[in-house]
Amino acid sequence: MEKRIAVILGDGIGPEVTHQSIKVLNAIAAKYRHNFTYTYGLMGAIAIDKTGDPLPQHTIDICRQSDAILFGAIGHPKYDNDPIAKVRPEQGLLRLRKELQLFANIRPVTTYPSLHHLSPLKEKQLQDVDFIMYRELTGGIYFGKKELSDDGTEASDLCIYNKNEIERIARLAFVSAQQRRKKLTLVDKANVLETSRLWRKTVQEISSDYPDVKLDYMFVDNAAMQIIVNPKQFDVVLTENMFGDILSDESSVISGSLGLLPSASLGVSSALFEPIHGSYPQAAGKDIANPVGSILSAAMMLDYFGLYNEAAEVREAVAWTLTNGFVSQDIDPENPHYTSTIGEFASDYISNDIPPNINAKNIAFGKATII
Ligand SMILES: NC(=O)C1=CN([C@@H]2O[C@H](COP(=O)(O)OP(=O)(O)OC[C@H]3O[C@@H](n4cnc5c(N)ncnc54)[C@H](O)[C@@H]3O)[C@@H](O)[C@H]2O)C=CC1
Ligand SMILES: CC(C)CC(=O)C(=O)O
Ligand SMILES: [Mg+2]
Structure with missing residues (x-):
């Protein structure tokens, strides 16, 4: 299969985590005889530095000309710490989402038994957690008029x-619930917000088209608590842009780290794949960030291409690295591995280059060589 992939590395750890995904995609391409070509575009602080614009037209063009977009992260402390800056890296990402109408941001939350003992949560809360968040991505407060x-x-x-904005993502969430455990939870603040009441009314109205899905509602403040104390109650969570942004970062604690969670942003004719985390500037260039969120986003991209076996193999490679202790310092500060090492091991696993008896404890920190 031939696929053109637009790559936006972005800022901070964006480039280093995305490079691991590309290693993994190249291993898949070689093994399954696909031809993935990559075209690079700028966005974020790096784009401001080089062009003055956080989203240059060239980047929009290559995204439109590609079959999918692989994105790292954007953001830089020089803008975060300057509240009056008029041009900001985040504007690039928001504009790209709007331009390409990437209205459905899909964020799966799973846990890995091999990481349970490293979680701040109790083991019994982590067992059987498997939910997916449908976050509306091109409306709401992030896109409303701003005034000072x-x-x-x-x-x-x-x-x-x-x-219309509510209905189009709600229908995707209902279909997802039909294919899963048939439960949909709408998270809102309908006791206070008019927009939330419109969400409830709209979702209620279309629910009759999906009679096999059990629909329930939860206020966002309660949801923030329930996600931690009883996450296994959720199957599909549907919510608006800002609530989904916040709750999905919170949900990553269940998996073990913000660095583990992937996402897909789907639009009418474009699809973008990115880890849910930001540019983690403190780690930039240190080769210590967790690349798993990015690699699993690449797996979601393979699913989007219809390459289901290949996607499953990427997930298997990730599970293998986690089970064997090839994890970054956010997961295991006592025995951390470099970002690039984890990417190499995941891609070597796919290429069948990994000796079966390999053990992370026999590997020097950061070196993909067996001692
Ligand atoms: N999609 C995007 O590009 C996003 C960009 N941002 C931007 O990123 C910059 C930093 O924002 P923060 O609020 O600090 O969020 P962040 O997600 O970059 O980092 C928050 C914390 O999560 C952990 N973390 C994040 N990614 C990790 C990874 N791959 N491996 C290990 N640990 C990881 C670190 O402890 C880090 O301090 C800001 O400029 C912000 O605007 C924030 C969120 C999303
Ligand atoms: C620029 C932000 C809205 C990005 C973000 O936090 C996200 O999409 O998760
Ligand atoms: Mg976020």
């Missing part, structure tokens, strides 16, 4: 949703 008063002492952000 002339004297700079008052600010507002408008949260706006229309029925």
